[in-house]
Amino acid sequence: MSTGVVPEPSQRRRGKWSGSSRAPWGWAIPAVILVLAIVYLADLAGAWYSLTDWTGSDAGAKWVGLSNFAEIIQDSTARSALLHTLLIAVVFVVVANAIGMALAVGLARTLKTRNLLRSMFFLPVAMSPLAVAYIWKYILQYDGPINGLLGALGLKGAQQDWLGSPTFAIWAIVVVFIWQFSGLTMVFYLAGLQSIPIEVEEAAAVDGASAWYKFRKVTLPLLAPSITISLTFTLVLGLRVFDQVMALTAGGPVNATETLATQVYKQTFVNGQFGYGAALAVVMTLLIAIIGFAQLIVLRRGERQI
Amino acid sequence: MFSYTRRSLTREMLLIVLAAIWWIPFYILAVNSFAPSTTIGGTGLGLPAQPTFDSYVQAWQGNGNGTLGAALINSIVISAGSVICLIVFGSVAAYVLARRGGRFAGVLYALFVLGIILPYQLGVVPLYSVFRTFGLVGNYAGMILLYTGLLMPFSVFLYTGFIRALPRDYEEAASVDGATPVRTFIRIVFPLLRPITATVGILTGLIVWNDFFTQLVFLGGSGNETLPVAVYSAVGAYATQWGVVFAAVVIAVIPILLVFFFAQRNLIQGFTGGTKG
Amino acid sequence: MKRTMMSIGAAFVALALLAGCSGGQTGDGKTTLQMTWQAGQEKAVDPVVQAFEKANPNITVNVQYLPVDTYGQVVQTRFQSGNGPDIVWGSPGTGNSNAIGLLNQQGKILDLSALPFASSVPTITGLWADKVLYGVPVGVFPVGLAVNMTALKASGTTIPTTFADLLTQCKTAANSGSSFVSIAGQGSGLGSLFLAAMASQSVLGTNPNWVDDRNAGTTTFAATPAWQDTISQFVAMKDAGCYPQGAASIDTGTQISDLAGGKSVTGVVPADALSQALASAPGADFQMVPFPGSSVAATRLPVSFGQGIAINKASKNIPQAETFLEYLQEPATQSLLASGLGAVTLSDYNAGTLPASLSGIQSAVSAKQTVAYIALQFPNPNVLTVLGNDVTGLLTGQTSNDDALTNLDTAWDQK
Numbered sequence: 001m002s003t004g005v006v007p008e009p010s011q012r013r014r015g016k017w018s019g020s021s022r023a024p025w026g027w028a029i030p031a032v033i034l035v036l037a038i039v040y041l042a043d044l045a046g047a048w049y050s051l052t053d054w055t056g057s058d059a060g061a062k063w064v065g066l067s068n069f070a071e072i073i074q075d076s077t078a079r080s081a082l083l084h085t086l087l088i089a090v091v092f093v094v095v096a097n098a099i100g101m102a103l104a105v106g107l108a109r110t111l112k113t114r115n116l117l118r119s120m121f122f123l124p125v126a127m128s129p130l131a132v133a134y135i136w137k138y139i140l141q142y143d144g145p146i147n148g149l150l151g152a153l154g155l156k157g158a159q160q161d162w163l164g165s166p167t168f169a170i171w172a173i174v175v176v177f178i179w180q181f182s183g184l185t186m187v188f189y190l191a192g193l194q195s196i197p198i199e200v201e202e203a204a205a206v207d208g209a210s211a212w213y214k215f216r217k218v219t220l221p222l223l224a225p226s227i228t229i230s231l232t233f234t235l236v237l238g239l240r241v242f243d244q245v246m247a248l249t250a251g252g253p254v255n256a257t258e259t260l261a262t263q264v265y266k267q268t269f270v271n272g273q274f275g276y277g278a279a280l281a282v283v284m285t286l287l288i289a290i291i292g293f294a295q296l297i298v299l300r301r302g303e304r305q306i
Numbered sequence: 307m308f309s310y311t312r313r314s315l316t317r318e319m320l321l322i323v324l325a326a327i328w329w330i331p332f333y334i335l336a337v338n339s340f341a342p343s344t345t346i347g348g349t350g351l352g353l354p355a356q357p358t359f360d361s362y363v364q365a366w367q368g369n370g371n372g373t374l375g376a377a378l379i380n381s382i383v384i385s386a387g388s389v390i391c392l393i394v395f396g397s398v399a400a401y402v403l404a405r406r407g408g409r410f411a412g413v414l415y416a417l418f419v420l421g422i423i424l425p426y427q428l429g430v431v432p433l434y435s436v437f438r439t440f441g442l443v444g445n446y447a448g449m450i451l452l453y454t455g456l457l458m459p460f461s462v463f464l465y466t467g468f469i470r471a472l473p474r475d476y477e478e479a480a481s482v483d484g485a486t487p488v489r490t491f492i493r494i495v496f497p498l499l500r501p502i503t504a505t506v507g508i509l510t511g512l513i514v515w516n517d518f519f520t521q522l523v524f525l526g527g528s529g530n531e532t533l534p535v536a537v538y539s540a541v542g543a544y545a546t547q548w549g550v551v552f553a554a555v556v557i558a559v560i561p562i563l564l565v566f567f568f569a570q571r572n573l574i575q576g577f578t579g580g581t582k583g
Numbered sequence: 584m585k586r587t588m589m590s591i592g593a594a595f596v597a598l599a600l601l602a603g604c605s606g607g608q609t610g611d612g613k614t615t616l617q618m619t620w621q622a623g624q625e626k627a628v629d630p631v632v633q634a635f636e637k638a639n640p641n642i643t644v645n646v647q648y649l650p651v652d653t654y655g656q657v658v659q660t661r662f663q664s665g666n667g668p669d670i671v672w673g674s675p676g677t678g679n680s681n682a683i684g685l686l687n688q689q690g691k692i693l694d695l696s697a698l699p700f701a702s703s704v705p706t707i708t709g710l711w712a713d714k715v716l717y718g719v720p721v722g723v724f725p726v727g728l729a730v731n732m733t734a735l736k737a738s739g740t741t742i743p744t745t746f747a748d749l750l751t752q753c754k755t756a757a758n759s760g761s762s763f764v765s766i767a768g769q770g771s772g773l774g775s776l777f778l779a780a781m782a783s784q785s786v787l788g789t790n791p792n793w794v795d796d797r798n799a800g801t802t803t804f805a806a807t808p809a810w811q812d813t814i815s816q817f818v819a820m821k822d823a824g825c826y827p828q829g830a831a832s833i834d835t836g837t838q839i840s841d842l843a844g845g846k847s848v849t850g851v852v853p854a855d856a857l858s859q860a861l862a863s864a865p866g867a868d869f870q871m872v873p874f875p876g877s878s879v880a881a882t883r884l885p886v887s888f889g890q891g892i893a894i895n896k897a898s899k900n901i902p903q904a905e906t907f908l909e910y911l912q913e914p915a916t917q918s919l920l921a922s923g924l925g926a927v928t929l930s931d932y933n934a935g936t937l938p939a940s941l942s943g944i945q946s947a948v949s950a951k952q953t954v955a956y957i958a959l960q961f962p963n964p965n966v967l968t969v970l971g972n973d974v975t976g977l978l979t980g981q982t983s984n985d986d987a988l989t990n991l992d993t994a995w996d997q998k
Contacts, residue, residue, distance in 0.1 A: 046427075113322065118570060254982060261427070523660050
C-alpha cells in the first residue's frame with residue numbers, strides 16, 4: 001500500500017492500538033449471522049441438489065454423485081455458454097474501465113458542468129437492467145434507429161439484424177453492458193482522482209510535462225487502488241450477465257449468446273432439471289471465485305509495483 | 307479559482323457532446339412515453355405529433371396487481387428499510403473487523419468478500435421455503451431481512467476498506483476521555499463515515515430498487531407489489547403497451563436520479579476511502 | 584465479558600425485530616384463494632372472478648398476474664417451496680415450461696377425477712394423465728392464419744388457399760415492399776407455435792397417432808416425411824421472401840405489432856392473440872383462415888386447448904378451490920371467460936358455432952377438418968425450445984434441415 005494517500009499515522013506509531021478492546025466483537029454478530037444464514041446456508045442447501053438428479057418431483061431426489069458435473073463437460077451448450085461468458089466479461093471489463101477512466105479524468109475537476117455531466121453518465125447505472133434492455137432492443141431492431149442512421153449515411157450495406165445475427169448479437173450485448181456500467185467505473189475512478197493532491201498535479205503542470213506523461217507517471221500510479229476495485233466489480237458483473245441477455249436475445253440466435261447464468265436459469269426452470277441447473281450454478285460460482293481472487297491478487301501486487 | 311483555457315473549454319464541449327450521445331436511449335424512452343398509446347411499435351426518433359400524458363396516467367393507475375403509487379410506496383419502504391439495516395449492521399461489523407485486526411477478523415473479512423460473489427440463484431428455493439415457514443413471505447419484514455442478508459457482504463466490504471484508511475486519533479482521544487464504545491461510535495466514528503455511508507446507501511439502494519425477480523417471487527400475490535413488479539407485469543403475452551411501460555420506467559428512475567444528483571459528492575468521496583481497502 | 588453478552592443479546596433482539604412483523608390472518612370465516620394467471624388476460628379473468636365472489640360471498644379470489652417470461656419460474660419456485668397458489672393456470676400436457684402436466688408429474692396437483700364435471704372434460708384437452716383428470720380447460724383456441732385485410736388490399740395480395748398460392752402471394756407482397764407472413768423468429772412464443780402449427784397440420788393430418796408412435800419408438804422426427812415436408816415448407820417460405828427482414832430477432836410482441844400495423848399481411852396466431860391484440864388495434868380489420876395445406880382438401884385447422892387451471896394438492900382450501908373450478912364449468916361462466924379471452928367454449932366448438940370474428944374458419948370446424956395442436960403433447964418442454972431454436976436457426980442458416988429434425992429427436996428422448 002505504498003500509494004495510500006490518507007496516511008495511517010496511528011498504526012505506524014504503535015504496533016497495537018491500545019483501544020482495541022473498544023470495538024466489541026459482538027457488534028459483528030448480526031451481520032455474520034445474516035450472511036451465514038441467507039447467503040451461505042441457502043447456497044449450500046442449493047448446492048446439495050447439484051449432486052442429485054432432482055427434477056422438482058415430490059418423489060424426491062436420487063444421489064448421483066458428480067455425474068451432473070461430468071455431463072456439463074460433455075454438454076456443448078454449456079461449453080459455449082462458458083466461452084460466451086468469458087468473452088462478454090473480458091471485453092466488457094476492458095472497455096468499460098477504459099471509458100470510465102477517460103470520463104473520470106475528463107470530469108475530475110474544473111469543468112463548470114461537471115456535476116451535471118457526471119449525473120448524466122451515471123444514470124444508466126441507476127436503471128433496472130430490464131428497462132435498459134427494452135430500450136436497446138428497440139434501438140437495435142432491424143428497422144430501428146441504428147439501421148436508420150446507417151441507411152441515412154448511405155451505408156445500407158452495413159445494416160444488420162443486430163440481435164438476430166449469430167456474429168453480431170453477442171457484441172450488441174457487450175455494447176449495451178458497456179453503456180450501462182461505464183458510469184459506475186467513472187465513479188470509482190473519480191474517487192481515486194480526488195485523492196490525488198492538487199499540488200502534485202500543479203507541480204507536473206509547471207514542469208511542462210505532456211498530458212500523456214502526466215497521466216502515465218502521476219495519475220495512473222495513484223489510481224491503482226481504484227483500478228483494482230473497479231476491475232473486480234466489473235468482472236463479477238460481467239461473469240454474472242443475465243437480465244440483459246434474457247431480455248435482448250433470450251440466449252439466441254440458437255444459443256449464440258447463451259451465458260452460464262442463462263443456462264442455469266433455463267436448465268432449472270425451463271427444463272425442470274433442478275440438479276443439473278444447480279451443478280451449473282456451482283461451476284459458475286467456482287469460476288467467479290477463482291478468476292475474481294486471481295485478478296485481485298495480481299492487481300494488489302501490481303499496485304505495489306507501479 | 308479556476309479560469310477556462312482553450313483546452314479545458316474544448317474538453318468540456320467534447321464531454322457535453324459525448325453525454326448527449328450517451329443520452330440518446332433516454333431520449334427514445336422519453337419520446338415513446340409521451341407518444342399516444344395507440345401508436346403500436348414505437349414512434350421512431352421524431353417527437354410525437356401530439357404529445358400526451360396518457361401513458362403516465364395509465365401507468366400511474368397501474369394494472370390488475372395494484373396502482374403504481376402503492377408500488378412506489380412499497381418500493382420506498384423496502385429499499386429504505388434494507389438500506390438502513392445494511393448501514394447499521396454493516397458499519398458496526400466493519401468497524402470491528404477493521405479495528406480489531408488479527409487472524410479471526412481476517413477470516414470473517416474473507417467470509418464477507420466471498421459472499422459478494424456467491425450467486426443467489428443457487429439458494430433461492432431453500433430460502434423461499436425457510437422464509438415461508440417463518441411467515442416472511444409477502445411482507446416488508448421478509449423482504450428487508452432478505453436484502454439485508456444478501457447485500458451485507460457488499461456493505462461490510464465497502465465499510466471495512468474505508469475504516470481501515472481512517473485515522474484512529476479521534477477515537478483514541480475519546481477513549482482517553484472515558485467515552486463508551488457505543489458513544490464513541492455514534493458521536494465520532496459514524497459521522498466520519500458519511501461518505502462511505504452515502505456510497506453503500508446508493509449502490510445497495512439501487513440494487514434493491516431495481517431487483518425484479520426476487521420481489522416477484524417473494525411478494526407475489528400479497529398486494530405489496532413493488533415498482534419493478536408493477537412495471538413488468540404489464541408486459542403481456544401478445545401485446546405490450548410500451549408507452550405505459552416506458553412511462554413507468556421514467557417514474558421509477560426519477561427518485562434515483564434526484565438522490566444521485568444531491569448525494570454524488572459523498573458517493574465519490576466514499577469510494578475514495580473505499581478504494582483503499 | 585458482560586458487555587459481549589449484552590451485545591450478543593442486542594444482536595438477537597435486533598434480528599428478532601427484523602423478523603418480527605409477519606402478516607396475520609383474519610378469522611371471520613372468509614376464505615381467500617390464491618390464484619396465479621398469465622399477465623395480459625386481466626380483462627377476461629377479472630370479471631369472472633368478480634362474478635364468482637358475488638355468487639360465493641365467503642370466498643375471495645386473489646389473482647396474481649405473472650409476466651409470461653417468468654411465469655414458469657415463479658410458479659415452480661413457489662410449488663417447490665411448498666407455497667404454491669391454491670389454483671394454478673397453465674398449459675395442459677407437458678410440452679411447455681408453464682405446463683400444469685409437469686406440476687402433475689411432480690405430484691403437486693389434485694386429482695379431479697371424482698368431481699361431478701370430470702366426465703364432461705374430453706381427453707382431447709390433454710388434461711387427463713393415465714385416467715386421472717388434473718385440470719379443467721379454459722376454452723378452445725383454434726390456431727389459424729390471421730389476415731390484416733387492410734394490408735392485404737394495400738399489398739395487392741389475396742387470401743391464399745393452397746401452400747403454392749401462399750408462396751406466390753409472398754412474392755407479390757415482397758414486391759410491394761411489405762412481407763406476407765409475420766414471424767417471431769427469435770423462437771419462443773409465437774415463433775415455435777408457427778412451426779408447431781404447420782407440423783400439426785401435416786404430421787397429424789397424415790397420422791393422427793404420430794405422438795403415440797414416437798413415444799413407442801416406432802418412428803422419429805427425422806424418419807417422418809411429414810416432418811421433413813414441414814421443415815422444407817418453412818425454408819421455402821423463407822426463400823420466397825415471405826418473412827420480414829431481420830426476422831431472426833423478432834419476438835412475439837414485435838410480431839403482433841408488425842401484423843397489427845400492417846407491416847406484415849398475415850401471421851399464424853391462436854384465436855386469443857387475434858382477439859386480445861389484433862382486434863384492439865385502431866382501425867383493425869382482421870379475418871382468420873386456416874393456414875393453407877398442399878391442397879384445399881388437405882388443409883387442416885390446428886385446434887389447441889392451450890390453457891387450463893388446476894388445484895394445488897397441498898392447498899388448505901381444496902373445497903373452496905373446487906367450488907371455483909365447478910363455477911368455471913357452468914355454461915354462463917364459460918361464455919364469459921371465452922369471450923373475454925377470445926376463445927371458443929367447448930360446447931360451442933362441439934356444436935360448430937363460432938363467434939363472428941372467427942367466421943373464416945367456420946367451415947373447417949363445421950366439416951371437422953381439424954387436428955390437435957401437437958406441441959401440447961410433447962413429453963418435455965425442451966422439445967418446444969428446440970423447435971423455437973429450429974425456427975431461428977433455419978432463418979439464420981445456423982441449422983440445416985436435417986439437423987432441425989435430429990435435434991428434435993434428441994430433445995424428445997431426454998429423460
